[in-house]
Amino acid sequence: MTAQGDSAALAARPAPATLGRHGRLSTLEQSEFDIAKAYLPGGALGGNALAEDAKFVFAEAKGARFKDTSGNQYVDYCLGSGAMVLGHAHPAVQQAVIDQVAKGTHYFAYLNEPAVKLAAQVARHVPCVEKLRFTVSGSEATFHAMRLARGFTGREKIMKFEGAYHGHHDYAQVSTAPKRESNFPEGVPDTGGIPKGARDTLLIARYNDLDCARQIAEANRDDLAAIIVEPIQRIISPQPGFLAGLRKIADDVGCLLIFDEVVTGWRLALGGAQEHFGVMPDLSTFGKVLGGGLPVGGVGGRADVMDQCDPGKKGQEGFVYQNGTLNGNPLGMAAALATLAELEKPGTYERLFAIGETLRQGLRKLLARHGIDAAIVGYGPMWHLLFGAKGEPRDYRDIQATDGKKLVAFDTELIRQGFFVLPGNRRFVSLAHTDQDLEASFAAFDAACRKL
Template identity: 65%
Template sequence: MSDVETLDRPPPIGRHGRVSAEEQREFARAKQMLPGGALGGNALAEDVKFVFKRGEGGRFWDVSGNCYIDYVLGSGALVLGHAHPAVQAAVADQAMRGTHFFAYLNEPAVQYAERLMPHFRCAERIRFTTSGSESTFHAMRLARAFTGRSKVLKFEGAYHGNHDYAQLSTSPKRASNYPVGVPDTAGIPDVVKGLTLVAPFNDLEAARAIIAANKDELAAVIVEPIQRIISPQPGFLQGLRDATREHGVLLIMDEVVTGLRYGLGGAQAYFDVVPDLATYGKIIGGGLPVGAVAGRADILDQADPSTKANPGYVYQNGTLQGHPLGCAAGMATLSVLETPGFYDRLFAMADRLRAGLQQVFDRHDMGAVVFGEGPMWHFLFTDRAPVTYRDVLESDQKKLAAFDTELIRQGIFVLPGTRRFVAATHTEEDLAVTFEAFDRACRAFKA
């Protein structure tokens, strides 16, 4: 019997101060063992933090039995929502056959590579990793080896993982002095800081100028095709493709978020731009730790283990890469994504959500703009949708942080300050309940 079924009726969504003694003990144990009582780099405010208990579809429950509608969805990994039956069955079946064989060939990995590659336009070869961060790290290494150059250009406000080469100007509190970045973390050596250049997203002329000025040292340009939640301006991505090709610089498209989310072909098909390399994570693992680097054969073949004696060999390995459970979960997810009409329904659900939320904000005169395209959404307290990261900085960030906290209190789980996702298992009832919760949040916020 589930947590919800033991009650006379399902509880209303939201925390509303309901914290059980059991969950309080979980908090105390976590605080003793884990830095900040957290598993990673994010922590919720004290009055809304919780411990996950279980998830189903587009909702989850905490240890105290409180219910939430989930728009974080494992940071976007769960396009099918929580505990999808097809994914559960695939993982259970593979677990009976074996859970891990190290980074040697296994049947699910070979089968999954064969199914994925036709969907990814740039994919002449594919190499599995265990995360999106690992994917971007190895893509940069491959690019440096292939070109013999050391620098990589990224865009202000873009997230490309947790490694040193990516943690510059991801979420700076002050604007970057292009092309010099602002470190996001302590512990990055000065010599590494100088290897990552930064440009403003959606400013093609600025990017072209930086590429041209650094062409002899620049190995690659890495770009999120939709940067966090900011859509590219018409011609921006193709302009990057043209500029990198002109100067012999590789283009890396970071599809960790957009891959399989904007169609089976991801952003490459959605925007009709083909990079030299693309990186993947999140959806392709079906909720388990699987990532990938895909791209040109001449670049990826540098990681061929039979060439270890060659000076140009690129080491790329990991104990868990090509993990059979993750590949089984990914294949089960892909089978659902390949169902006719899947993306039409997913996009339509997100369109209805954005439109309904804007109506709620307008009704309460909150001064918020809801934006996004496809199955991602966000809102800012500003007068227009952002085009660059600096537009985000200029919005009312304090008001956003306070409102996001109120949303969690009301049972709408969002990652404060960043973009949100829609799952295929969100229902019309979920949308209706979401609009009601936003209405309550607006009333509470204004009161």
Template identity: 40%
Template structure:
């Protein structure tokens, strides 16, 4: 029995499912989770000493690669000063100034401890600002595990009040309405049905929790117009796309300004952190300056701020970083699609910038219903083959692949060769 298998056997006795987050479970691909011992650059090493080229990157934030020397040095310096104060620090001010200088739509920002908390707080702010209760989200878009966001997609244009988890009362989700991603008519239908009741539309500008699904031309622009016309706020959930598609995230990439934005662990260099921000007239309603209450004893943790500041400064001060990363990513994902076509398979590779995923289904894949047609059994076979060849992937069809700046063109070519070998034997 491997060390990972031994650890997993012990873990299931004390930790639900043996993991501290369901996304780490390998059950859907018929394997045992790898327990990671260390990581550096583009690689991770598990408890058995096996090293993998990492296409998960702590679910996105390791855009510079693991344990970047500058980030590590700043974290160690911050640790020497103290791990937590529960009080205001200079780094929080510096972080707020930096984010506001990078992202044009953000005039004020509040630090929190996770992407889930950021979304929950942004939705509350939108409701407080508009005096309305209903929220529109999209089937297949994940916005954390707060009660109001755990709503099943359903098969119709609108699905309201159906909890997607045990323990969530129907009353918590009765004001959450679900539309179809990339379908503006489905959004318009909800606005027509609930005139004057929609506080906000929340969307992943690039959906990355049903696999990677890109917005169709005009979709995000249409959401912006619908929200403006109806007095509702547009919330971009950039927990995944923030500071990844471009320095200013998806909103900079597509040239669209939301009213509020949520960020996740990338602003903490991978440490547990999140943030939400946007228009000053909305954000000034947040306590203690306004009536919308939101608090976090450990928000703006000094060590997390040190890590995030180091990472964001490096990204800002390296003007060609995104151009180089996205160039490598385009070649890689387009190489995957070309290999699939050459092998005579009908499968689809979606990608944008350094995000991508393969669907074992005939494309195009533009929404949740289409994503769900992917052959998850075939994904499991692909996953196992790649892992056996030291390529670390997310253990789910419906997660993204993340490339990092630490990956070389040679490493990506080698990965493509392994993928082509898989195609020959399947």
């Protein structure tokens, strides 16, 4: 179906008078819930599930809105966990994928034309990237970045920061969302099934605390392969000098600095957070925005580090294996090229940042009008709501000190009102959010405030 056909189909479906479910549940959607409950653990596709009276099944999406299979409409601030910076079903991305489908959908991880073009585009935009490899997800990207760092340095340990999310693998799921405070540098596993050997290679530091990071790095200088950091950790912005300080610590102890730009890449600037903040890592990981809604990730950086995975070096000491059946899949590569072409247009990031600020300011006014003790925080195209916060958080423990239970309850009410967020988690805006979308969102937020 063409982009125009998709748009017409979406418009042809009768829209509800207001956003949200408000009791409207079709027999089709109920049957889909029953099937999901029978065959999917928890009736879910991943690690998140919505409350019974707020859950839904996606049917179709366009721009900043989507509908469920009961025909209810929502304004989307989850946006595919941040992937849809252009909005849903963007015509240019759709057309690129359609064109590529006609040429072939999968060739295995050998060279293909859109992958070669995209590699040059990424290297042109991202300051640290001299060479790169594509993956299918951000989790794979951080896994391979850590492996590359270990292979390059001959060391085993990785420093990460309490509350940082670097994917679902064993070397990432430590102190991502700990229920008890980390005893720095000891971490707290977030899931069962992590081998002790993997857990023991992770050192945990406090974000925005250079003294803590330096002490841990110095104490482990002979074993530390890399420091991995989200330049903006979830919704916590770096304090002035923090990222530059990590660069110096890495240089001083001889380890690599990895920027996990799965979220910040192409969201803050064409060159990501490293361009925006002016700090150069050794390696950078990508995902989400880059794929334009298709499964695309990557890791890139210094040529001497990346060249460890040259297949011509198989069997040699220092070779680092990196592969994947769907790496560089041409559909994802085509979607990524179309996404970058849109993001390269003049004024794109100024507009994206402006949308984020307009939303934050409008929500703050509503909280003040209702006398609700909560803060709207965030930076650029990202935002969050924290009950009981006294301003922008500096680290994970600042967020833990807020009322998380009230946040999840309020977020669930937002979803009922047609204002879609992932309860308890950071949220995003897209270039597709219009003034009308924002006004509808303010009305839904106001209704949720009255319920609260």
